Amino acid sequence: MWGIVISVAAVSGMGAALALLLVIAERYIANYGECEITINESTDDRKVTVQGGQPLLGALVGQKMFIPSACGGRGTCGLCKLKVKEGAGPVLPTEEPLLSTDERDSGVRLSCQVKVRNDLKIEIPSELFSIREYKATCARIRDLTHDMKEFRFELVDPAKIDYVPGQYIQLLTPVYKDNEETYRAYSISSDPADRSAIELVIRYVPDGICTTWCFKYLKEGDEVRFNGPYGEFRLAKNVVPSVFIAGGSGIAPMKCLLHQMKNEHSGKEVTFYFGANTTKDLALVDEMDRFTKDLSSFKFVPVVARPEPDSGWKGDTGLVTEALARDLKDASGMEAYLCGSPGMIEASIKVLKSKGMPQEKIYYDKFA
Amino acid sequence: MEGIAAQSWQAFVVCISAVFTQNVLLSYFLGMCSFLAVSRQVKAAMGLGAAVTFVMVSTCLLNWIIYYHVLVPMGLEYFRLIIFIIVIAAFVQFVEMVIERYSPVLYQTLGIFLPLITVNCAILGAGLFMLIRQYSFIVTIGYSLGSGLGWWLAILAMAGIRQKLAVSRIPAGLQGPGIALLIAGMMALGFIGFTGVLAG
Amino acid sequence: MENKTDDNRPSRREQRLREEQLLKRPPDVQKLEETMRSSRLVMGGFLGPDKRALYDIIEEDVSTLGRLGYLAEEVASRMRQLTHLGAQGLGTSVTVEGRFEVTIEEHKGLNVCPWPHGGGVRKRITTVRRLDSGKVLRWTDLGVHMIQHHGFFEGRGSLYRLEPRELVENIF
Numbered sequence: 001m002w003g004i005v006i007s008v009a010a011v012s013g014m015g016a017a018l019a020l021l022l023v024i025a026e027r028y029i030a031n032y033g034e035c036e037i038t039i040n041e042s043t044d045d046r047k048v049t050v051q052g053g054q055p056l057l058g059a060l061v062g063q064k065m066f067i068p069s070a071c072g073g074r075g076t077c078g079l080c081k082l083k084v085k086e087g088a089g090p091v092l093p094t095e096e097p098l099l100s101t102d103e104r105d106s107g108v109r110l111s112c113q114v115k116v117r118n119d120l121k122i123e124i125p126s127e128l129f130s131i132r133e134y135k136a137t138c139a140r141i142r143d144l145t146h147d148m149k150e151f152r153f154e155l156v157d158p159a160k161i162d163y164v165p166g167q168y169i170q171l172l173t174p175v176y177k178d179n180e181e182t183y184r185a186y187s188i189s190s191d192p193a194d195r196s197a198i199e200l201v202i203r204y205v206p207d208g209i210c211t212t213w214c215f216k217y218l219k220e221g222d223e224v225r226f227n228g229p230y231g232e233f234r235l236a237k238n239v240v241p242s243v244f245i246a247g248g249s250g251i252a253p254m255k256c257l258l259h260q261m262k263n264e265h266s267g268k269e270v271t272f273y274f275g276a277n278t279t280k281d282l283a284l285v286d287e288m289d290r291f292t293k294d295l296s297s298f299k300f301v302p303v304v305a306r307p308e309p310d311s312g313w314k315g316d317t318g319l320v321t322e323a324l325a326r327d328l329k330d331a332s333g334m335e336a337y338l339c340g341s342p343g344m345i346e347a348s349i350k351v352l353k354s355k356g357m358p359q360e361k362i363y364y365d366k367f368a
Numbered sequence: 369m370e371g372i373a374a375q376s377w378q379a380f381v382v383c384i385s386a387v388f389t390q391n392v393l394l395s396y397f398l399g400m401c402s403f404l405a406v407s408r409q410v411k412a413a414m415g416l417g418a419a420v421t422f423v424m425v426s427t428c429l430l431n432w433i434i435y436y437h438v439l440v441p442m443g444l445e446y447f448r449l450i451i452f453i454i455v456i457a458a459f460v461q462f463v464e465m466v467i468e469r470y471s472p473v474l475y476q477t478l479g480i481f482l483p484l485i486t487v488n489c490a491i492l493g494a495g496l497f498m499l500i501r502q503y504s505f506i507v508t509i510g511y512s513l514g515s516g517l518g519w520w521l522a523i524l525a526m527a528g529i530r531q532k533l534a535v536s537r538i539p540a541g542l543q544g545p546g547i548a549l550l551i552a553g554m555m556a557l558g559f560i561g562f563t564g565v566l567a568g
Numbered sequence: 569m570e571n572k573t574d575d576n577r578p579s580r581r582e583q584r585l586r587e588e589q590l591l592k593r594p595p596d597v598q599k600l601e602e603t604m605r606s607s608r609l610v611m612g613g614f615l616g617p618d619k620r621a622l623y624d625i626i627e628e629d630v631s632t633l634g635r636l637g638y639l640a641e642e643v644a645s646r647m648r649q650l651t652h653l654g655a656q657g658l659g660t661s662v663t664v665e666g667r668f669e670v671t672i673e674e675h676k677g678l679n680v681c682p683w684p685h686g687g688g689v690r691k692r693i694t695t696v697r698r699l700d701s702g703k704v705l706r707w708t709d710l711g712v713h714m715i716q717h718h719g720f721f722e723g724r725g726s727l728y729r730l731e732p733r734e735l736v737e738n739i740f
Contacts, residue, residue, distance in 0.1 A: 006442075007444055007447065010442055010444055010447070011444070011447050011450060011451065014434075014438070014451055014454070015454050018454055018455065018458040019458070021458070021462070022458055022461055022462060025462055025465055025466075026465060029465045029466055029469045030465050030468070030469060074680070074684070075684075078688060079678075089472060090472075090473050091473075092472060092473055092476050093473060093476050094476055094684075097685060115472065117469075177607055177611070178606055178607045179606070179607035179608060179611065180606070180607075180608045184676070184677060185676055185677065186676075203675065205673075205675050205691070205693075206693070206727060207610045207611045207612055207727045207728065208610070208611060208675070209607060209609075209610065209611050212611045247658065247659050248659060275658060275659060275660070276660075277659060277660040277661060277671070305657065305660030305661065306660060306661055319657070319658050319660060320658060321658065340658075340659070340674075341658070341659060341672075341674030341675075341692075342674070342690070343655045343656075343658055343659075343672070343674065344658040344659060347656075347658055537631065537634060540628075540631075543624075543627055544623070544624075
């Protein structure tokens with residue numbers, strides 16, 4: 001009888017001893033305590049204290065600093081790059097495929113892979129400080145074409161938003177099927193004078209997580225969340241004659257720029273080339289006609305590549321770049337604002353440069 | 369108790385035999401599960417082999433000490449199975465923590481393989497063999513090192529073969545574990561050729 | 569011949585089969601499959617209603633290709649070529665080689681490959697229509713990458729699944 005008790009006690013004792021050793025080890029080895037992160041030491045010198053042991057990205061987001069990310073911390077999208085001046089440790093194998101040698105030399109790291117184990121000194125673009133998370137209500141969904149819709153979100157909290165026309169926000173797609181929460185970027189298309197709401201132009205992507213939600217699940221009256229504003233695409237402050245070039249949902253930031261010009265009574269001369277595959281893909285034509293009336297020197301040039309034979313299309317046909325090449329003579333004293341796919345942007349830049357436009361005067365908000 | 373020199377020589381012989389003639393995987397078929405699952409790529413096999421060798425040597429020695437200095441004096445030899453398993457599990461956990469803290473690069477490279485080692489029967493098997501054969505501490509060093517290296521060698525060879533196989537046409541029924549077991553069998557046959565290398 | 573169940577809930581037999589399959593695979597392949605079946609990266613996942621194991625799907629498709637006399641890299645390379653020629657339309661339809669009408673649709677952001685090798689792929693959809701038969705094939709840049717580097721054509725029934733035979737018969 002005693003034998004059983006002793007043996008059971010002995011084994012339990014040894015098991016408990018090992019467990020105790022592990023607990024102690026964890027307290028000293030795996031516990032990182034609190035760590036201080038110094039942000040932008042030379043300019044803003046912000047200091048935040050976070051719990052050690054978590055990825056840097058999570059720590060910063062927890063402090064309400066919105067570092068962009070598309071892959072949920074798996075180390076595959078590369079959007080969360082930032083400079084770590086001190087305290088990051090050696091570069092991890094999961095970071096290597098996404099960092100160029102220049103980036104590695106200057107201390108750029110993937111913040112979703114770097115673990116906070118000690119005090120850190122990092123650098124992030126200061127515009128990230130003005131980013132906020134917004135709650136809004138979906139007030140109106142309007143069909144623009146067979147695959148594009150305009151969404152109007154009226155702000156709830158905070159009630160007002162400040163942004164520079166041309167900027168974009170990251171819209172939160174909630175869990176609606178078996179997906180995970182993700183963010184997708186969309187440019188603001190509404191009138192910036194209306195600070196209590198934003199409008200977005202969204203184009204449907206088959207099997208896209210966000211657009212499937214927007215087109216098939218989101219209803220007027222639903223709550224939405226987004227953060228922002230982001231982006232450096234904006235109108236330069238001058239009256240230099242310009243061309244706008246866009247395709248598909250790229251019309252969104254252009255509309256916002258046109259609102260800005262109208263509000264400021266800008267005398268800027270603008271010609272807007274909008275490329276579409278068929279006449280069914282032309283969006284916001286009425287709004288553009290209104291701008292033509294309201295602005296002193298605005299011309300809207302829709303360019304349809306393959307107009308349907310029965311549509312009676314009288315406007316420009318072919319590609320946007322062809323129309324551009326036809327119309328532009330000397331672009332050396334002009335500016336250009338582009339929004340569309342990288343292919344369209346590259347082709348347009350080639351045409352603009354061939355007409356004499358200097359590279360620094362070409363502004364674009366490239367996808368990807 | 370023989371002298372240190374004699375024990376060291378025995379340790380060396382046992383080590384060589386554990387790698388070739390009594391390979392823990394190809395002769396005793398221990399540690400087959402992780403072997404079959406993880407041997408698709410050479411890089412993965414390298415990582416796992418190194419980790420298994422390290423854990424095998426460390427836990428065999430730890431278990432030797434616990435057996436002869438705790439269990440035997442207390443008359444609890446029959447608990448060796450449970451105690452050994454607990455020790456292996458705890459040790460792997462501890463190693464994971466230490467590696468994660470002091471070398472995150474290594475931790476990421478080993479990845480999932482580290483906790484996987486806990487369920488590798490070759491490690492428990494080696495621990496039990498050293499008791500059955502009543503190896504001394506020094507000989508146990510040689511034995512566990514040899515077992516680990518033998519396992520490493522086997523998985524590396526298998527991964528090399530399977531990586532080449534990936535571009536061959538294999539009948540549907542044999543794909544995956546089927547062909548892997550056939551290859552393991554052929555490798556085991558090959559290793560039998562080593563018998564008699566160490567006479568005595 | 570699917571087990572009849574309500575909605576998409578698998579029957580008990582299917583669930584047990586799935587669990588059995590999962591047990592036989594190493595954890596990294598399990599994680600990969602789990603990511604693929606979820607809607608984390610794309611809506612509906614990459615495997616669709618196909619219940620087979622990931623590497624079974626790949627091995628069968630690669631064998632089919634082999635029997636037809638093609639390597640996955642060759643097919644991917646030709647798909648890339650068609651995409652490149654179609655890209656000159658800047659989003660509008662282009663007639664390529666006199667035989668195909670190719671339309672490229674591009675969207676903001678990056679697609680992420682479920683395999684853990686890092687990097688992102690442009691979100692670009694290529695729609696190819698054969699002018700003689702009217703047959704339409706559609707793929708994404710990510711799909712081409714997965715065919716080229718992983719031999720993966722997506723599960724049967726998935727939205728962007730490409731049958732190797734169909735692909736080979738139509739694009740060359």
